Amino acid sequence: MILQGRAKYPVREAVLHTSATPGGWADGRSDEEILDSFWQWHVRENGWRKIGYHRILTPEGRVIHDNGRRLRSLYEVGAHVRERNRGTIGICLIPARTVPNVMKRGATFDDYYTPEQRQALTQYLRELAELTDLRWVTGHNDYAPKACPGFQVRSADWLPERAAA
Numbered sequence: 510m511i512l513q514g515r516a517k518y519p520v521r522e523a524v525l526h527t528s529a530t531p532g533g534w535a536d537g538r539s540d541e542e543i544l545d546s547f548w549q550w551h552v553r554e555n556g557w558r559k560i561g562y563h564r565i566l567t568p569e570g571r572v573i574h575d576n577g578r579r580l581r582s583l584y585e586v587g588a589h590v591r592e593r594n595r596g597t598i599g600i601c602l603i604p605a606r607t608v609p610n611v612m613k614r615g616a617t618f619d620d621y622y623t624p625e626q627r628q629a630l631t632q633y634l635r636e637l638a639e640l641t642d643l644r645w646v647t648g649h650n651d652y653a654p655k656a657c658p659g660f661q662v663r664s665a666d667w668l669p670e671r672a673a674a
């Protein structure tokens with residue numbers, strides 16, 4: 510069980526996002542360089558304390574985390590989805606192909622993200638489910654009128670099978 514913040518909100522949900530960077534943006538960038546860019550957007554430009562997400566997934570399938578140095582630790586409330594930050598984990602997927610601002614009808618994960626990313630996300634959610642009481646995997650677009658992460662996230666597609674007790 511992971512509890513977030515001083516008020517100890519239990520983590521039960523992962524919310525998927527896109528970085529809205531153009532296709533190819535992450536090519537050749539190191540994790541540190543990627544974190545530098547997010548730091549610029551979230552901290553320098555937005556004035557936040559830290560980057561708003563807990564994890565960033567590259568098109569190559571790397572899960573970026575830094576023990577809460579610049580990203581949020583799992584024990585910290587994030588800043589990624591208005592009114593739903595408490596008890597959620599914000600996972601930002603860097604797209605391999607540009608995600609349009611407006612939701613494309615019938616768009617799927619594979620339109621913007623890579624097989625390596627799918628595998629990394631599946632694996633990461635499995636790990637998260639072992640640490641938390643993960644019940645829902647949702648998208649930013651479930652809570653705000655925006656395309657992010659570019660496709661309709663169905664919990665059943667992503668939620669790991671619960672290990673038999």
Ligand SMILES: [Zn+2]
Pocket residue numbers: 525526527589649657658
């Ligand atoms: Zn988002």
